[in-house]
Amino acid sequence: MSNSSFDVGSEFCLRGKNYRVTSATKQRLVLEDIKAEEVEVKKRSELVAAYKEGHLVFSDLLATASSNLEEFQHEKSLSDFPARLKNEAAGKLHYLRSICPRGHVLFSRRELRQKLQECHAQLPKELLTPRAPSIATFYEWRSRWMRSGYQTRSLVNRYDLRGRKCDETNPRVLPFLEQAIEETFLKPNHPTVAETLDHANGLIAKCNLNVPPIDAIPRATRNQIVRELRKLDRKRVLEKRYGKAHAEAATSLRGRKEEPERVLERVEVDHTPLDVIALTSKGGIAARPYLTVLIDVRTRMILGIWISFQPPNSGSVLRALRVAILPKDDLMRKLKIKSEYDAHGVPLELVLDNGLEFHGNDLEGAALDLQIKVVYCPRRQPRFKGVVENWLKQINYRFMHLQPGTTLDRYFKRNDLDPYRDAVIPLEDLKRFIWKWIAEVYSRRFHRGLQTSPREKWRDLVKLGPPVLPKRMDVVTFYTSPIHQRMLSSKGIEINCQFYRCDELTDVLEIHGKLELQVRPDLDDMGKINVLHPDTQSYFLAYSTNPSYANGLSVEEDKWIRKLAREKYSALDDETAMLLAKQEIREEIAAMQKEKIEEADKPKAKASRKAKKTTGKRTSKAAHAAASASKAIESAAVDAEPHTPSVAPKRMPNFEKLKAFPSGEPTLF
Known part of the structure; x- marks a missing residue:
């Protein structure tokens, strides 16, 4: 770019008007409006100030700046x-x-x-x-x-301007190239350029069969088909070969969006299987646990997590939400973590994907009761909640891959590593280690995007507005409990293999009899449930009939105890002895049934044999001759008549045998 000055003859644009300097002194300039042919006198300092503000541009930029100075684009330096x-x-x-x-x-x-x-x-x-x-x-x-x-x-x-320019493709070959590209290259099975070229040359060879050699179409070359492929719209090619979602992701900018201004304004939720094998108990069965996490986007603080061997479900989401809302003082004390952890409160907005566990009535109802806005991301678009996706990768790479029993992120990376052989951490200890890593490592590490640690960012923003909490702490537990429908009977309400009773249930049973009621079990305490009264439409508590077992017991622990009991019973000889005893009882009853039937058939068989002996003695030779003659006459008559298929007589049941068992079949175990 050349330099300019306010000399005589120089031209410039001032606020949309083009001027030429006709004469100049030390302090003033005489300017001529090129279009209006008018003369103006301006101070040199006034023009310099306009130049600093960007309202004055010299003549080499008139083409780009005369209409709109803000549209000027800097050239390559x-x-x-x-x-x-x-x-x-x-x-x-x-x-x-x-x-x-x-x-x-x-x-x-x-x-x-x-x-x-x-x-x-x-x-x-x-x-x-x-x-x-x-x-x-x-x-x-x-x-x-x-x-x-x-x-x-x-x-x-x-x-870059050296060399010969690319020749244009032969117009006779071009239609075959376009047809081959549409029929071969733009297919979802990702054909190669070589396959597309072979298809084009095949079409040309087929067309040349009916053409004289002198008019034959030349074969296509690789450079020609590559040149035609470069002319195609990249987004259209990606959409045809890899799908619309991949094309949108590959051709659109995915930078950071506008950050929230306050804490808890946007909270993202997601699940992941942890890259480590944990033990169910000391020496118990090893399995891979699942992690559910809620993270505040503005401060990157972890609000709540839930770890379980159960696959992600609505219960794990509700429990993680409960942990996120409540203060963490008791949790840190229970886990024996000395550091304070301040992240808590009711989120204003929950960002979820389209998993089945996020579309249930339990989560949506809890969000409505707690005044939380639920936002679902587009299908197969994880970038809309990239903060939680990045954190899930971070905890696996920075923490889980360093522990014994890690599975790593890919199977082929394990080599001689056996995660089931090396697993030593029980699930309860793994929960404590993860919370300790979050509270004392992750929250204190410098975050490049925040330019501080998540912990300090939370404390700075909380000063502007404290987190929102429900009026009562027990309301959180109530709203984050799943809803079930159970039948009320004389035994009470049965749920999770436990019976629950109270005086209110007795009154409801006296008035309405057996009916289906709406209940809310506490997933972390099976000792009590909330039951909706059919008349007052308010909840009341019903308590377990086995409080010594159910109080303080979670649903997962109950399932695990029952599973262990079944496995322990299967390993004993009692189950085999029980099955053999039932089989012996069945065999003895079957033998008794057979003997009874045989005894009932003995008198009838004896009478039939006696009747045959008496009739044989009385039969004379003449009677035998007459019987044979009558049979011959009947057979001749049958041959003379038209043939009709014979139908076997329907077999009647043996009522004599059934008398021994009036109710039908004998009762068996």
Whole structure:
């Protein structure tokens, strides 16, 4: 870019008007409006102030700044080029400024050649070239320099313009290339360029079968098809080959969005399987636990987590939300963590994905009761809650991969590592270690995006507005409990293999009889449940009939105890003995049934044999002859009549056998 000054003859644009300096003094300038042909007098200091504010632009920028100064875009400067090109341009400028600083050459060709040799000897070491330029080369530099208004950037060598331009594709081949690209390359199974080229040449070969050799279409080349592929819209190619979601992600900017201004204004929730194998108890079965986490976007503080062997469900989300809302003093004391952890409060907005556990009535109802806005991200778009996604990766990479029993993030990275063999951490201890890492490591580490630690950021923003809490602490436990429908009977209400009773349930049973009631069990304390009264529409407490077992017991612990009991019973001989005893009882009853039937059939068989003996003695020879003659006559008559298929008589049940068991089949175990 060339430089300018307020000399006579210079032109500039001032607030949309073009002026020319006609005369100048030390303090004032006489300006001529180029379009209106009017003369104005302005102070030199006034023009300098307008230049500082950006309202005045000299003539080399009139084309871009006369209409709207704010739309001016800076051109590429000399420092943007590589060092080699920059040094070459600086060397050319050294020759031009030494020989013709104003662009006029006042020497003969012999003197000019001598000047070029002198300038070559005076070049700095970093700009030194093997030899001095020729006179023709010098004049070429000079003409480019003067045409550009003495801009140094015009002296940069344009190596990118070297070489022959790409030839246009043969118009006879172009339709086949376009057809091959549409039918082969733009398919979701990701065909290669070679396959697309073969398809195009196949189409050309098929077309040449009916064409004389002199008019045959030439075969397509790889350069031609690559050139046509580069002309395609990149987003369309990605959408055809990889899907719309991938195309949107690859062609759109995904930078940081506007950050919330307060704490708890935006809270993101997600799950992940932890990359470590934990033990269910000391020496118990090893499995991979799941982690549910709530993180405050503004401060990056972890509000609440829940760890369990159960896959992600609405119960894990509600428990993590309960931990997030309540203060953490009791939790830190229970886990024997000395550090204070201040992050708590009711979120204003929960950002969730489209998992089934987030679309249940339990979570949506709890959010409405606690006045929390629920926002669902678009399907398969994890970038809309990138803060929690990044943190889940961080806890696995920075903490879980360093523990014994880690599974790492990929199976092929394990090599000789056996996570089930190395697992030594029980689940309860793993929860304590994770909370300790969050409270004493993560929250105190410097965060590059916050330019401070999450803990300090939370404390600074809490001074502007403290976190919001419900009026009563027990309300949080109540609202974050799942809702179930259970039948009321004379035994009470059964849920999670426990029976619950109270005086209010007795009154409801007396008035309404058996009916289905709405209950809210506490997932962390099976000793009591909340039951909705059908008349008053208010909740009351019902207590377990086995308080010594149920009080303070969580649902997961109850399931685990029952599972252990079944496994322990299966390992004993009692189950096998029980099954064998039941089988022996079945076999004895079947033998008794068979013996009873045989005894009932004995008198009938004896009578039939006696009847056959008496009838055989009384039968004479004449009777036998008459019977045989009658049979012959009947057979002849049957042969004379048209043939009809014979139907077997329907077998009747043996009522004699059924008398022994009036109710039908005998009762078996």
